Amino acid sequence: MRTIMANANAKLGEDVFKKCAVCHTAEKGGANKVGPNLWGIVNAITAHKSDFTYSAAILARAQPNLKWDYETLYRYLYAPRKFVPGTKMAFAGIKKDEERANLIAYLRTLSDSPPKLP
Numbered sequence: 553m554r555t556i557m558a559n560a561n562a563k564l565g566e567d568v569f570k571k572c573a574v575c576h577t578a579e580k581g582g583a584n585k586v587g588p589n590l591w592g593i594v595n596a597i598t599a600h601k602s603d604f605t606y607s608a609a610i611l612a613r614a615q616p617n618l619k620w621d622y623e624t625l626y627r628y629l630y631a632p633r634k635f636v637p638g639t640k641m642a643f644a645g646i647k648k649d650e651e652r653a654n655l656i657a658y659l660r661t662l663s664d665s666p667p668k669l670p
């Protein structure tokens with residue numbers, strides 16, 4: 553994970569985020585759309601927005617205290633419905649490792665103090 557993230561490019565990731573922007577806003581205080589706003593998502597607890605109605609599936613997954621760290625985001629975004637069976641995020645996933653890493657590098661910038669890289 554460390555090597556993958558060290559080589560990731562947030563600028564390219566911003567482009568990949570266009571696939572997400574149909575359903576998610578990225579800016580601080582942005583509205584929830586079909587999916588929750590993603591400001592501060594890296595290292596946030598799952599189901600991080602109290603004003604968004606999550607699926608039972610993701611809430612169940614959240615109970616064992618799953619956190620959206622680099623590793624879990626990397627796995628979730630590969631195949632959301634495999635990682636969280638029953639999630640209402642209707643998105644097939646991003647299969648290219650490099651693209652996913654770039655995207656996560658971009659997600660990391662959505663914060664007042666971006667968490668340190670793994």
Ligand code: HEC
Binds near residue numbers: 600607
């Ligand atoms: C078709 C709409 C849609 C698309 C496209 C989509 N999402 Fe989502 N996303 C959702 C929904 C709906 C949820 C809530 C899932 C649930 O409650 O099961 C969600 C949840 C999430 C979560 C968990 C948020 C939390 O608070 O725990 C993350 C992280 C996430 N999406 C990232 C992404 C990224 C990154 C992309 C782009 C690759 C993306 N999503 C594309 C609809 C979408």
